[in-house]
Amino acid sequence: MRAVARAIVDAELAVDNLGELPTPALTYYAVQQRHPSIMVTGSHIPFDRNGIKFNKSTGEVLKADEPAILQAVSRVRRAQYARDRQESLFGDDGMFKEQQPTSLPRPNSQARRDYLRRYLDFFPENALKGQRIVFYQHSAVGRDLLVELLTTLGVQAIPMGRSESFVPIDTEAISTEQLELLQGFADQAWQRNGPVDAIFSTDGDSDRPLVAGIDAKGKLRFFSGDLLGIVAADFLKADAVVVPISVNDAVDHWAAGRNIAVRKTRIGSPHVIEAMQQVATRGAGRVVGWEANGGFLTATEIERDGRVLKALPTRDAALDSRLITAASSFGETLFQFSRKEQTDGNQPNPGPQGTDAKPGRFCPLQAAGRNARDADQDGRRAEVGQGARADHGPQDFVQATDEVTP
Numbered sequence: 001m002r003a004v005a006r007a008i009v010d011a012e013l014a015v016d017n018l019g020e021l022p023t024p025a026l027t028y029y030a031v032q033q034r035h036p037s038i039m040v041t042g043s044h045i046p047f048d049r050n051g052i053k054f055n056k057s058t059g060e061v062l063k064a065d066e067p068a069i070l071q072a073v074s075r076v077r078r079a080q081y082a083r084d085r086q087e088s089l090f091g092d093d094g095m096f097k098e099q100q101p102t103s104l105p106r107p108n109s110q111a112r113r114d115y116l117r118r119y120l121d122f123f124p125e126n127a128l129k130g131q132r133i134v135f136y137q138h139s140a141v142g143r144d145l146l147v148e149l150l151t152t153l154g155v156q157a158i159p160m161g162r163s164e165s166f167v168p169i170d171t172e173a174i175s176t177e178q179l180e181l182l183q184g185f186a187d188q189a190w191q192r193n194g195p196v197d198a199i200f201s202t203d204g205d206s207d208r209p210l211v212a213g214i215d216a217k218g219k220l221r222f223f224s225g226d227l228l229g230i231v232a233a234d235f236l237k238a239d240a241v242v243v244p245i246s247v248n249d250a251v252d253h254w255a256a257g258r259n260i261a262v263r264k265t266r267i268g269s270p271h272v273i274e275a276m277q278q279v280a281t282r283g284a285g286r287v288v289g290w291e292a293n294g295g296f297l298t299a300t301e302i303e304r305d306g307r308v309l310k311a312l313p314t315r316d317a318a319l320d321s322r323l324i325t326a327a328s329s330f331g332e333t334l335f336q337f338s339r340k341e342q343t344d345g346n347q348p349n350p351g352p353q354g355t356d357a358k359p360g361r362f363c364p365l366q367a368a369g370r371n372a373r374d375a376d377q378d379g380r381r382a383e384v385g386q387g388a389r390a391d392h393g394p395q396d397f398v399q400a401t402d403e404v405t406p
Contacts, residue, residue, distance in 0.1 A: 001040045002096065004052065005104055006089070019107030021115075022142040022206035024316040027055050028118065029111035031312075034058075041141070041205040042166065053205075059313050062270045116149055119318065122309040129154030134189045134199045136160060136182060138167035142206030146318055150200075158193060160185045169201065171208045172293035174222060182212055183220045190218050202317040208294040209317035225294030228320045230254045232296050233288050236304065240284035242275045244268070246292045272297065273313050289313075296320045 005015045016035075018026055023039045030037035039053040054061050061069070080088070091097050133150060137143035137159050150157040161181070169178070182199050189196045199220065201210040212222045226248035233241055234254070241260055243251055244267045255262045263279060265271040272289045276299035280287045287299040295315025302309045312319075 001104070004038050004040055006096075015105055017104045017107050018111045019109065020141050021111055022145065022202075022318070023053060024207050024312060024314055024318065025111055025115035025142075025145070027059065027314045028310075028312050029114050030055060031057070031059055032114065039205060042168075055314075060270060060273055062274050064274075112145060115318075116145070116152075118310055118312070119149060120152060122304070122307045123153055124305075124307070126154035131197050132156045132158070132189075132193060132195065134158045134160055134185050134196055136185060136199060136201035136210070137162040138169060138201065139163045139165065140169070140202045140204060140206050142202055142317070146200070146202070146206065149318065156193070158189050158196070160189065166204070169203045169210060170293075171203050171210050171225065174210070179212075179220065179222060182222075186212075186214050186218060186220050190214075206317050207315040209320040210294070211320065224248065224292065225290060225320075226251060226292050228294060229288075229290030229296055232290070232320055233260075234258075236286060236288060236298075236302050236309070238286045238288040238302075240279045240287045242272050242279060242287070242289035242299075244272060244291055247290075248292070267291075269295075269297070269315060273299075276313060290320075291315065294320060 005017075008015050018029065023041065026037050026039050034057045036057050037055045039055075040050070041053065042050045056065070089096060128150065131154070133155050135143070135147050135150065135157050137147070138161055140146075143159070143162065147157045147159050182201075186196055186199055195216075195218070196214045198214060199210075199212045202208060203210070208225070209228060210222075211228055212220045214220055226243075227250060229243070229247075230251060239260060240263070241251070241255060242263045242265060245264045246267050247264075251262060254260075261279075261284070263275050265275045269291060272291065276287050276289050276297065280299045285300060286302050288302075289297040289299070295317060296319045297313050297315060298309065298311050298319070299313050301311050
């Protein structure tokens with residue numbers, strides 16, 4: 001976080017510290033302000049690692065942006081490595097020398113408010129009243145914000161499993177042990193509060209959802225991102241869908257029954273976003289996308305009952321969790337396509353003994369990460385946020401600009 005802030009200052013831009021915030025909240029605010037942004041987060045990777053996610057002022061970095069970024073990184077790296085040891089800002093261990101770090105300005109809470117407002121403007125008051133949902137908080141950066149959103153929409157939210165140590169939750173590699181933990185939360189909540197409808201959670205930087213339904217007997221059933229995307233798209237009445245080729249065939253079954261165009265891409269959100277942009281420019285009015293590991297994207301504004309959901313073309317866990325709860329066909333639709341998945345020969349792996357928890361058709365993808373990003377030349381500011389493990393704490397974000405915003 002301090003290294004990112006120092007780089008922004010050295011580029012003669014100003015830092016706008018957005019504090020602890022989900023990645024989609026950072027991206028939404030930055031795009032609205034037309035500023036590039038940087039998310040400092042370990043996301044779902046092991047505890048001893050960290051990372052950053054870069055966005056342009058228009059949204060995520062796409063594949064076409066990468067060659068120029070890599071050239072710029074190589075140029076700067078050569079210049080830094082050519083410096084005399086005494087002139088370098090860094091020690092031999094790669095860390096800042098003493099007295100070098102840049103202090104951060106006080107966190108700007110406007111991004112948090114804007115993110116909440118996106119959903120509160122779209123969903124009617126008490127839209128989710130009557131739902132009782134366990135929210136597994138662990139160390140997710142959005143753990144308090146998302147509980148607040150659920151509660152504001154009328155949900156009886158039951159926070160459980162909060163941790164001040166980083167917990168790596170990978171929504172495309174849910175283990176039997178994690179499913180057993182979730183079943184335990186459901187059992188506790190059922191005993192204390194009565195029947196529970198679902199369990200929600202997210203990965204570390206809260207851009208990918210983890211959702212499990214609870215049946216009438218209290219048994220947990222995990223649903224993959226493929227199925228969550230179907231329910232969200234169905235609720236939003238999408239007329240065009242973009243997904244990677246790795247998604248479950250249930251997506252095709254659902255789309256065929258509604259005459260919805262499905263475009264499939266290579267794996268990775270940059271490919272999905274680029275295709276969404278292309279589909280939108282060709283006249284589709286309700287363009288959405290999602291990935292097999294969860295996270296829902298909207299390329300266009302979507303109107304429903306006179307209320308507008310603003311576009312957010314980046315992975316978003318909050319939208320998945322809100323829409324599947326709001327959709328009256330939530331349980332019916334998910335179980336329908338879970339059965340379709342099994343009858344088509346895609347039998348999910350069995351969950352913990354004594355439960356119906358099923359990881360589904362989860363195959364961790366060995367896609368190469370994108371380590372190089374840009375600071376955007378057409379934006380005048382760089383947003384920085386903190387996610388689920390900047391300095392092993394809840395997530396951080398920062399924003400850079402060459403003029404201070406009042």
